[in-house]
Amino acid sequence: MTFPAQRPRRLRKTELLRDLVRETRLSAKSFIYPLFVCPGSSLRQEVGSMPGVFQQSADCVVEDCREVESLGIPGVILFGLPESKDPRGASSLAQDGVVQCAIEAIRKAKLNLLVITDVCLCEYTDHGHCGVIENGEVANDPTLEILAEQALSHARAGADIVAPSDMMDGRVRAIRKKLDSSGFSDVPILSYAAKYCSGFYGPFREAADSAPQFGDRRSYQMDPANAREALKEVALDVEEGADMVMVKPALPYLDIVRQVKDEFRIPVAAYNVSGEYSMVKAAARNGWLDEKRVVTEILTGIQRAGADFILTYHAKDAARWLR
Numbered sequence: 001m002t003f004p005a006q007r008p009r010r011l012r013k014t015e016l017l018r019d020l021v022r023e024t025r026l027s028a029k030s031f032i033y034p035l036f037v038c039p040g041s042s043l044r045q046e047v048g049s050m051p052g053v054f055q056q057s058a059d060c061v062v063e064d065c066r067e068v069e070s071l072g073i074p075g076v077i078l079f080g081l082p083e084s085k086d087p088r089g090a091s092s093l094a095q096d097g098v099v100q101c102a103i104e105a106i107r108k109a110k111l112n113l114l115v116i117t118d119v120c121l122c123e124y125t126d127h128g129h130c131g132v133i134e135n136g137e138v139a140n141d142p143t144l145e146i147l148a149e150q151a152l153s154h155a156r157a158g159a160d161i162v163a164p165s166d167m168m169d170g171r172v173r174a175i176r177k178k179l180d181s182s183g184f185s186d187v188p189i190l191s192y193a194a195k196y197c198s199g200f201y202g203p204f205r206e207a208a209d210s211a212p213q214f215g216d217r218r219s220y221q222m223d224p225a226n227a228r229e230a231l232k233e234v235a236l237d238v239e240e241g242a243d244m245v246m247v248k249p250a251l252p253y254l255d256i257v258r259q260v261k262d263e264f265r266i267p268v269a270a271y272n273v274s275g276e277y278s279m280v281k282a283a284a285r286n287g288w289l290d291e292k293r294v295v296t297e298i299l300t301g302i303q304r305a306g307a308d309f310i311l312t313y314h315a316k317d318a319a320r321w322l323r
């Protein structure tokens with residue numbers, strides 16, 4: 001045989017050929033677009049550290065959802081900026097709360113869109129932690145009932161999927177039990193199963209006004225150094241009744257996405273988080289990176305790693321580019 005018999009470059013000659021053998025096909029159908037809902041009407045305030053991302057009142061959120069639908073993106077995930085905060089996050093349970101009202105408004109608009117809700121306390125507590133505080137610590141078990149009630153109120157308002165992001169132990173079971181006993185046994189749970197304690201959430205905490213007022217989230221979110229622990233977290237959530245699991249953030253944890261995908265027969269989501277978005281935006285603004293190219297590359301990489309769908313602030317732009 002004359003050297004070289006194999007010339008991989010043969011299949012890279014034209015776009016038709018490259019497209020024919022492409023292993024990963026990015027599609028708007030696997031994006032979920034995050035939205036931040038605030039009280040009031042006609043409000044649309046850009047988040048300083050996240051160009052192109054807004055805090056919006058429910059009426060503007062509905063308009064955004066229309067655009068999301070028209071771009072072929074199947075769903076949104078809602079985060080709430082409540083009118084008031086207290087130590088127990090009571091405003092998160094109100095049937096007329098920000099998120100609950102936004103869900104109802106989206107439902108009323110009859111959009112063909114999945115409405116996912118983030119279930120957590122950090123946006124609603126005055127201390128900014130994801131659970132209630134007892135003896136200066138985030139208390140696990142007393143938080144579960146509040147999370148379950150919050151998930152139920154989202155389901156009552158019309159949420160299609162609830163997504164607990166608090167990282168308390170046992171919350172999936174608590175939420176599943178509550179939903180099942182209240183007539184919502186068909187509402188799936190997307191659990192933020194492997195959620196790492198990450199510096200990449202920085203811009204989100206400005207967007208959601210949810211920065212912890214003391215300490216950090218290390219006692220409940222995962223240590224970035226651990227991979228086997230992520231598989232344990234996922235296994236527990238599956239056992240407790242999670243229908244889908246999420247790995248978050250995405251880029252520093254693509255190995256986790258792949259391992260979860262290989263070990264579990266369950267849909268895997270990856271959250272391409274705020275800091276990952278803001279880095280690209282900042283570099284693109286400076287002319288240091290080609291935004292369209294790197295976003296496409298990033299999302300392709302996340303999908304190639306094994307994500308069945310991706311929560312990303314780039315969703316609308318990427319959907320336009322993919323048309």
Ligand code: PBG
Nearest residue numbers: 120122165200201204273274275
């Ligand atoms: C709430 C929550 C966070 C994110 C999603 N849900 C922040 C946090 O844990 O502090 C982060 C999303 C992002 O950075 O884009 N617990």
